[in-house]
Amino acid sequence: MDSIIFAGLNLYAWVTIVTVVAMFATLLFTKLRTDLVFLAAIGVLYLTGVLSADEAFSGFSSSSVVVIGVLFVVVAGLTHTGVLQWMVKRLLGQPATYAKAVLRLMLPVAALSSFLSNTTVVAMFVGIVKMWSKKLGVSPSKLLIPLSYAAGMGGVCTLIGTPPNLIISGLYEQQTGNAMNVLATTLPGLFCLCVGVLVIILLQRLLPNRKAPESAFESTSEYTVELLVPADNAYIGQTVAEAGLNKVRGGSLIQIAHFDDVTLSAYDDEPIMGGDRLIFAGQIDELLDLRKTHGLVSADHPIFTTDEVDSNGQLRTAYVNFGSTLIGNTISDTDFEHDNDVILVAVSRRGERLHQSPRQVVLQAGDTLLLQCSRRHAPVTDRLSSQIQFFDSPQVPNIGSRTLVSTAIMLSMVVLSALGILPLLQCAILAAMAMLICRCCSPDQAMKAINWEILMVFAGSVVLGTAIQTTGIAERLAFGILDVCGTNPIIVMAAICLVANITTEFISNTAAGAMFFPIMYQAAEHLGYQPITFLIALMISVSSSFATPIGSPTHMLVYGPGGYRFSDFARIGLPMDLIILMSNLLIVNIIYPLTPLQ
Secondary structure, rough: OOOOEOOOHHHHHHHHHHHHHHHHHHHHHHOHHHHHHHHHHHHHHOOOOOHHHHHHHHHHOOOOHHHHHHHHHHHHHHHHHHHHHHHHHHHHHOOHHHHHHHHHHHHHHHHHHHHOOOHHHHHHHHHHHHHHHHHHHHOOHHHHHHHHHHHHHHHHOOOOOOHHHHHHHHHHHHHOOOOOOOOOOOOHHHHHHHHHHHHHOOOOOHHHOOOHHHHHHHOOOOOOEEEEEEOOOOOOEEEEEOOOOOOOOEOOOOOOOOOOOOEEEOOOOOEOOOOOOOEEOHHHHHHHOOOHHHEEEEEOOOOOOOHHHOOOEEEEEEEEOOOOOOOOHHHOOOOHHHOOOOEEEEEOOOOEEOOHHHHHOOOOOOOEEEEEEEOOHHHOOOOOOOOOOOOOOOOOOOHHHHHHHHHHHHHHHHHHHOOOOOOOOHHHHHHHHHHHHHOOHHHHHHHHHHHHHHHHHHHHHHHHHHHHHOOOOHHHHHHHHHHHHHHHHHHHHHHHHHHHHHHHHHHHHHHHHHHEEEEEEEHHHHEEOOOOHHHHHHHHHHHHHHHHHHHOHHHHHHHHOOOOHHHHHHHHHHHHHHHHHHHHHHHHHHOOOOOOOO
C-alpha cells in the first residue's frame, strides 16, 4: 500500500483521511455514542494495517490519558467535601451592576476550572446562577453564557484544566522528551481570560435576554399539562361541565383523550370516563391542584385507584441534552418513564406554547420537562444524565474539616508539579490516594466519578493524532499551509489556529487538539523554529469554541437552563472567537518568542 501514491499521499494516508471524515460525520449527524465511534475508528485503522497493534492501543497507556482518569478521583474528593459550594457561597455576593456581576462570576469560575473539570464547575454553578440572577433582577441568559465561557477560558490556564492541554503536552513530551510545566499556559491564558471578560462586558447587548425555561411553568399560557382520570374517580359519568372542569382556576381544559385513543375537543357536554387523559393549558401550580380537588393523577399508564400513585412524589425540572435519544421522539414512543421511574407532567419550549399533549410533543434539544419523581427516586445514573440534565441537585455535601483537607491536597498537587519536584502523573496519583485515605470521597464515589466514555475518547484522540502523523498526512498538510501562507511563522501559526478553532466548534476539542498537534508540530519544524510557541497557541485555540452550543460540553449544560436558541451563541461567540484568536497570537509570541531550532 506504501507504493500506491495519489496526490502525494499513499493508500494508508487515504484510508486514514476517509476514516477521520467518516468518524466526524458520524458524530455530527448521528446519535451514536462518541466512545463507540472512536473505538470503531481505531479498529478500522488497525485492521487496514495503518497502525500496528502497539500504535493502535498506545492511547490507553498514554500518560496524559492516565492523568485525566486519576484527576476524576481528585475532583470527586473536592466535590463531595463541598469545596465548590463553599467558594460559591463566599464569592458571588450582591454586586450593584451587571459589569460587577460578570466579574464576580467569571473570575472565580475560571479559577476553579483551571484545576477542576470545567463541566463539573459549570454543573455546580448553573442552579446557583439561576437563583442569583433572580436576586439581581437579571435574566439568567445574561449570565449563563458568561459562566460557560469563563469555564472554558479558565481551563486553558493550566495543563490540567482542560483535556486538550494534557493531550498536546503529552504528545510534545513523546516527540521531544521534554515535559511542559503545569503552569506553561497560565500567563497567556490569564491574558485571554481578561480580554474575554472585557468583551462580555462591552458587548453585553449581544447576549440574549431570554425568559428562563422553568418560568413557563409559572405563567398562564406557555405549557400544557396532562392529567389522567383513575377508574375509581367520583366524576366518571358526569360531563365536563357537571364536573366543573370546563372552568378551572389558573387555566382551561383544551382536549380529552379517551382510553381508546380517540382525542376530542373539550366540549362542555363531553362525558368523563375512566382512563381519560385531560389536557389543560394554564398555570402549572394551580392546575396540579386538580389532583387533590378532582382526584386526577399524573401517570404513564392507566390508574385504577388513586392508591397506586405515590403520594410523596416530588416535581423536578430538567432539560433535554444535546445527543439525547429523546430528541425526535415523543415520550409515549419511548420507555423513558418506565426505565427511570419518572412521569412527564409538562413540557416547555423557550416560552413557546405547545398545543399538544406533553406525551405527544416531539422533543428537541433544550426542551424543559417537568417530571414527577418518587421520593425514593434513585440517584441520577450516567445513562439518565446523558438524556436529561436536572436543574437542581439532590446531593448537598457537608462543608467541614475535610473541605480544607481536600483543598490542601489539590494545592499540594499543583505546587509539586509546577515546581518540577514530581512529574504531573505522580502528583495526580498521590493526590487521588490522599483523597481516598483522608476519606474525602469513598472508593465507590471515586469509581463512579471516572467517566470511562470520556477516557475512551481521549485515548482514541491520541491514536488519531498518531495515525495522522505516521501516514504523512500532517507533513503534507503542513507543506500545503506553507505553500499558501509562505514562510512567515506568525501567518502560518494564525492559519492553523484559525482552522483548529473553526473545527473545534463542531467536534470534541480533545480530538481537535490531537488532530492538529502533528500539523502544527511539523509546520514549526519545517519553518526551523522550536514548536513550543506554536503548541501553546494551539492549546488556547482548540479550547476557544464560543460560537456554537455544541462546541463545548459546558455550552450544552447552560443551553437548556438559559432558554437559548442556537443562534444566540453565534451572535456573541463569533466576535469572541476572532478577538480571542488575535489576543492569543499576540500574547503567546510575547511570552514565548519564536526561537530557531539549534
